[in-house]
Amino acid sequence: MTFGQAILEALESLNGNKMRSGLTVLGIVIGVAAVIAMLAVGNGAQATITGSISDIGTNLLFVFSGGMEGGPRGGPGGGRSGNNDRPLTLGDAEAIADPFAAPSVELVAPVIQGNGALTFSGENTTTSISGITPAYFTVRNMQVAEGEVINEEHILGRMSVVVLGPETAVNLFGHADGIVGETIRIEGQPFRVIGVLVEKGGGAFGSEDNAAYVPFTTAQARLIKRGALDEVDVIFVQAISAEAVPLAVEEISNVIRARHRTPIGYDDFTVFTQQDFLSTFETITGVLTIFLGGIAGISLLVGGIGIMNIMLVSVTERTREIGLRKALGARKRDILLQFLTESSLLSLIGGIIGIMFGWFIAFVVGQVAAATGNDFVPVVGVDAILLSTGFSAVIGLFFGIYPASRAANLEPVEALRYE
Amino acid sequence: MDRVIEARGLTKTYKMGEIEVHALRGVSFEIERGEVLSIMGPSGSGKSTMMNTLGCLDRPTSGEYILDGESVAEMTDDQLASVRNRKVGFVFQSFNLLSRLTALGNVELPLRYAGIAEGRREKARAALEAVGLQDRMTHRPYELSGGQQQRVAVARALVNNPAIIMADEPTGNLDSKVGREIMNLLLNLNKELGTTLIIVTHDPNIAAQTQRVIRLRDGELDPENNETIVRKK
Structure with a gap:
């Protein structure tokens, strides 16, 4: 069996059970959409903040009284720790x-x-x-x-x-x-x-x-x-x-x-540059983005487990089919390829829908921000798209391996007898 | 004579929990190319095990089995799959067609696993024509009658030009008239193509139409009753 045939067969099989395929894909759709939207919002926040700091001017410095130990900002009357300051x-x-x-x-x-x-x-x-x-x-x-x-x-x-x-x-x-x-x-x-x-x-x-x-x-x-x-x-x-x-x-x-x-x-004084502000804020927004992305990643993981669940049900349900295919000459890797293709396709389709959905969410967030007068544009980066597509395909593959290998290792005699 | 099957001292032992079940206890026989024979026996006699072994779905625990010149007993799973694909065509009692695929798609399946891309459609078409289903090619199994479904299964069994066709109660799910049609189809194909036909059955009427009957009892060839019916072609 060639790869193209495997994809065609997988599509036929997924198409044969639309409701189930749709629900399974939903987990991945939500996960990927969350990743895309979160990263877009995070990137947007970062761009907005760094932009407003850059507006200050890149060659600007601030001199405060008080050392770093007392906090960067001395402030009127406060922050000077030692008497000699x-x-x-x-x-x-x-x-x-x-x-x-x-x-x-x-x-x-x-x-x-x-x-x-x-x-x-x-x-x-x-x-x-x-x-x-x-x-x-x-x-x-x-x-x-x-x-x-x-x-x-x-x-x-x-x-x-x-x-x-x-x-x-x-x-x-x-x-x-x-x-x-x-x-x-x-x-x-x-x-x-x-x-x-x-x-x-x-x-x-x-x-x-x-x-x-x-x-x-x-x-x-x-x-x-x-x-x-x-x-x-x-x-x-x-x-x-x-x-x-x-x-x-x-x-x-x-x-x-x-x-x-x-x-x-x-x-007893502190010199602060705009670069210091920038890097501080970049650290904060970077942590924020990773945090949000991590939460979204968890939902992607849950979606992957959903795929594994459905693939396991599907393998059990199609035990006779697997037995028949083996009787007709399917080798282990033919069966493995068939089920892996199905699970990867599921998550890939979910990933693509999720990207569009996440893009839409980011767009809505941007519109809401614009409507409330905030200068805030979510940025859907190519990196986020590649990341979530790759991640969802890997998840489909990873969570497909166990069900697929179970299918591939079925004994033909037992599988044919299965009711 | 040209022997398509040589079985020598086949045994098969299962473990069911603690108990060892001896499904086959040293069975030896030969089958000539082009023969039509039936395997009979009461349930528990090792009939199914025999069919699984002859069809290369399973390996014997010990003994030698040569199918069309290839020694099968020691093969790996994938080698067995390849032998099944090239040399064995199965016809099952319950048809076992894939409901998602059309008649043509079902018949094409063995060719797909054989890695044949070119002329696949034509071969499948020819096989369906040979079983008289030329105007049902794009129908799906649920759009076909039982007899037609079994014809599709027969077409699928012979599409790869196998050395033997293993039919497991091929008429068991059909009424007697349609059952006769399927039997006639199988016998005609044997005459035209010379494909060895092995039928596993309970039905003495079916067995009566074959040239030879192998009777099994308790995992052995029935000593009294074996090969009682031997007809000329």
């Missing part, structure tokens, strides 16, 4: 900006952060307030939808001006346009709105649309009190290129170590 200061930022000490650094933007109440004619909202320098908008790649950004003049004059995120603007005014020139109160003090930012959507650090930006000097003097005078919370640094990022990390570390006179092997 020094906070980051404006002086540190200026030293980093020195092109001779740190040639790989292009721009430096020190920030102090706090929360505050904003009010405008009875409406009030609480949001994060950042004291920033003009470089901040360049480093963070932020643009104004209308008005202007904070400039040197505002800094030097310690002027009471504010740039609002679009969400904060809507919270206060009910709309985000035509509000430049209005005066709002932050913590009771009057500030003139000079600009509204372009909407960015949810980012890796929570929504940056709900924020208020004031000149660094103004925040320092009037809004956010810090223990030491020149203290800053975060320093955003833009390296001259993405390739220069590791070099910049080294240079920044050396500069601050020298200024803080830290003991060898212990840093």
Whole structure:
């Protein structure tokens, strides 16, 4: 018997018992569809997260106070473990900006952060307030939808001006346009709105649309009190290129170590790169994808056991047929091939239907995400398709071996006598 | 004379739990090519075991069995399968056709296992014509009468041009008129093709139509009654 004939015969036999074949295939269909959909959702999540991190800019670095032991994020007033730890200061930022000490650094933007109440004619909202320098908008790649950004003049004059995120603007005014020139109160003090930012959507650090930006000097003097005078919370640094990022990390570390006179092997600050964020999130989503895929794989396994079950029933049911075939001259491997072909075909057909079904599920998930305003596209990868097709064929083969070899090893005399 | 079967000292012992059953206890005989003979005996006489052994479905425990020049007793399972395929055609009491396949498909089965691809359809067609079913070729077994089903089985038995046809109660499931037709068909095929025909039966009327009768009792050739009926062709 040739392979083509075996496939034809298997199709005939599966076709002869449509209901049973369909139900058996269902187990594999669900398993493969689950694998495809889970991997697609996992890949989509990964692409979305890495995409939003990449939006930050590949040459961006963050300097926090506090060592790695205390967590990467020092935060205002917290996270500094030892007494000898020094906070980051404006002086540190200026030293980093020195092109001779740190040639790989292009721009430096020190920030102090706090929360505050904003009010405008009875409406009030609480949001994060950042004291920033003009470089901040360049480093963070932020643009104004209308008005202007904070400039040197505002800094030097310690002027009471504010740039609002679009969400904060809507919270206060009910709309985000035509509000430049209005005066709002932050913590009771009057500030003139000079600009509204372009909407960015949810980012890796929570929504940056709900924020208020004031000149660094103004925040320092009037809004956010810090223990030491020149203290800053975060320093955003833009390296001259993405390739220069590791070099910049080294240079920044050396500069601050020298200024803080830290003991060898212990840093009271942390330099974080966008690559660090990326790899952290990739690890998380990778684990998530493997986890989801594993669960889906279990259902595939259950489907395979279903195939074995049905093949065993089928072998018992067709004992006489097997006996007859042997009487007519079928060798062991003819019978083996016949039943293996049937089980492999079952799972292969299930795999193909499952791929289409899984694709459909991923598509629906994508539509739902789009409808609810999330920027999330499930990605059905070629690897997922190959993986699940291969896996289901192997499962059909593996779980077919036992029933098929049982069939092949039947004694012709006994099989013919079987009722 | 040309001997198609030589059996010498065939024994067959089964184990049923603790007890050993001696189904055959040293049976020897020869069958000439082209002979028509019947094997008779009461149930438990070793008739079925004899048929299984002669049909190469099973090996004897000891003894020598030569079928068409090939010594079968020591063969492996796959070699036995090959011998069955080339040299033996089976006709069963209950027809044993595959219900999924058409008459033609059923007749083609032995050819498939023989690895014959070219001219398979034509050979199967010719075999069905030889049993008078030329206008039932694409019917499935459940669309055929019992007699027609047994004709398909006969066509399947002879399609590979075997040395012997083993018929196990070939008329047992048929009424007497149709049974006679099937017997006549088998006898005619024997005359035309010269294929040795071995019929295992209970029915003395069937046995009476054969040239020779081998009677078995308790696993041996019946000493009193053996080969009583020997006719000329």
